[in-house]
Amino acid sequence: MSNASYELKAQTRERVGKGSSRELRRNGLIPAVIYGDKKAPLSIALSTKEITQRIHAGGFMTTVATIDVNGEKIRVLPKVYQLDPVRDFTMHVDFLRVSADSNVTVQVPVHFINEEKSPGIKIGGMLNVVRHEIELHCPANAIPDAITIDLDGLKIGDSIHISQVTLPKGTSPVIADRDFTVATIVGTAAAKEEEGEGEGEATAE
Numbered sequence: 001m002s003n004a005s006y007e008l009k010a011q012t013r014e015r016v017g018k019g020s021s022r023e024l025r026r027n028g029l030i031p032a033v034i035y036g037d038k039k040a041p042l043s044i045a046l047s048t049k050e051i052t053q054r055i056h057a058g059g060f061m062t063t064v065a066t067i068d069v070n071g072e073k074i075r076v077l078p079k080v081y082q083l084d085p086v087r088d089f090t091m092h093v094d095f096l097r098v099s100a101d102s103n104v105t106v107q108v109p110v111h112f113i114n115e116e117k118s119p120g121i122k123i124g125g126m127l128n129v130v131r132h133e134i135e136l137h138c139p140a141n142a143i144p145d146a147i148t149i150d151l152d153g154l155k156i157g158d159s160i161h162i163s164q165v166t167l168p169k170g171t172s173p174v175i176a177d178r179d180f181t182v183a184t185i186v187g188t189a190a191a192k193e194e195e196g197e198g199e200g201e202a203t204a205e
Contacts, residue, residue, distance in 0.1 A: 024045050029046060035096065126186050128185070130180075130182055156185050
């Protein structure tokens with residue numbers, strides 16, 4: 001399951017707008033908004049250093065956090081963050097309020113295992129990843145860290161579709177109207193040559 005939850009301290013923002021945001025950033029803070037759960041959006045300010053560290057640590061978008069806003073503890077899931085394109089520091093974050101029974105939509109990364117057990121890759125084929133992430137509906141308190149796909153036994157030309165992937169309990173793909181491709185094993189010139197030699201040997205026998 002997802003990384004352990006963590007807590008952030010925040011303060012409310014009375015002023016909003018570009019001028020206020022620039023002032024916050026000069027003071028080592030970033031503007032953020034908490035929305036959802038049929039409540040009015042809440043404008044807050046967070047430590048730039050702490051948020052940036054959380055983002056670079058991985059799993060930021062799939063980990064539920066608690067934000068302490070002047071003593072009020074609010075459980076949230078990050079939905080969008082914006083980085084400065086030049087200096088690579090965090091400029092803004094949007095959070096979604098969640099509860100124990102909330103269902104959320106998240107992009108979950110795909111991990112592949114047993115490449116060495118794929119006959120297609122063994123002879124020089126390549127894993128062509130069509131989707132590095134899969135968008136899932138899942139419970140907010142059970143967001144998976146990743147979706148694991150086993151490549152054992154896959155040959156050149158084989159495709160992995162979402163219907164073949166074992167998804168964590170309680171989750172479902174957002175795209176439900178088609179059996180989309182997650183990855184394929186594709187041939188290279190060297191792989192095709194080796195495959196051809198193998199066929200030739202079999203014929204000779």
